Amino acid sequence: MRMEFLRPATWAAALEAKAAMPGAAPIQGGTDMMVEINFDVHRPDALLDLNRVAELTRWTTEEDGRLRVGAGVPYTRLIDELGDRLPGLAQAARTVGSPQIRNRGTVGGNLGAASPAGDSHPPLLAGDAVIEVESAARGVRMIPAAEFYLGVKRSALRSDELIRAFWMSPASGPQYFSKVGTRNAMVIAVCSFAIALHPGERRVGTGIGSAAPTPRRAVAAEEFLAAELDWDARLDPEVLRRFGELASEAASPIDDVRGTAGYRGHAIGVMARRTLTWAWNEFRSGHPGRRAG
């Protein structure tokens, strides 16, 4: 079957093309899309190649201090160029696929696929990211990450919209990401957890991956820490234990080929306690990046 291949050179032309042909599937790195086409999972009427739209591969610091990262910035550049400012997301990016996949794959594509197992989602949630999407007809919409994921591989993106960028504040405190897989590399998460400390606001952000129909925050666990964490003291073991329990309760995992629901629920609790401990020790030691014991 014939498939059209559209190659707009500008963002405006890309939006026009998407409006004219909502069935056209955008393609950035192609690391998800080409697998789907090769295995006949999905055969779109047309491919909308975004690789000529240069602005998608740029990132900037905006007036309000937030970073605006183009949907087409590959993981390798995100790690190299923004690892110091977005450490949680960079940690997650380092676990994606292989060097080849990280050279091509993007956060924009991860968002476009909206898989519950996508590794960028938990740190985007923990760090209060906002997704910038646009359509020719309605212009820009800014969607908080917490409202972006609607179901398994389903997002708030409408059929005439494209993802342009994500916005995120540079880390104001320690951030960590943890992922359980069946091996150390080239593996889809069995489940994952991200944490971001916001010491200025006395608040902790979280993100759960691959343990519910969508990536999600552990809201009750965040609220518990906002109320109970004493930022001037050692981490109370009872607070740590309860945080792990609440994080685990926030998940609603299933049994599948990668793991059982019971294991996932347990692992989320362990990763929540572990990442909070790493982040807390770093915060208390005043040495960013150091995981004090």
Ligand SMILES: Cc1cc2nc3c(=O)[nH]c(=O)nc-3n(C[C@H](O)[C@H](O)[C@H](O)COP(=O)(O)OP(=O)(O)OC[C@H]3O[C@@H](n4cnc5c(N)ncnc54)[C@H](O)[C@@H]3O)c2cc1C
């Ligand atoms: C061997 C292998 C290993 C992998 N390992 C991992 C892993 O460990 N962790 C992980 O999370 N993923 C993994 N992936 C999946 C994939 O690499 C990631 O999801 C990656 O982020 C996809 O980015 P991309 O730019 O290649 O997306 P593409 O394949 O180009 O697109 C993915 C989806 O997003 C849509 N899309 C792309 N750009 C836009 C846009 N601007 N606006 C709207 N929609 C858009 C596409 O239409 C498509 O539905 C792996 C894939 C392979 C082949």
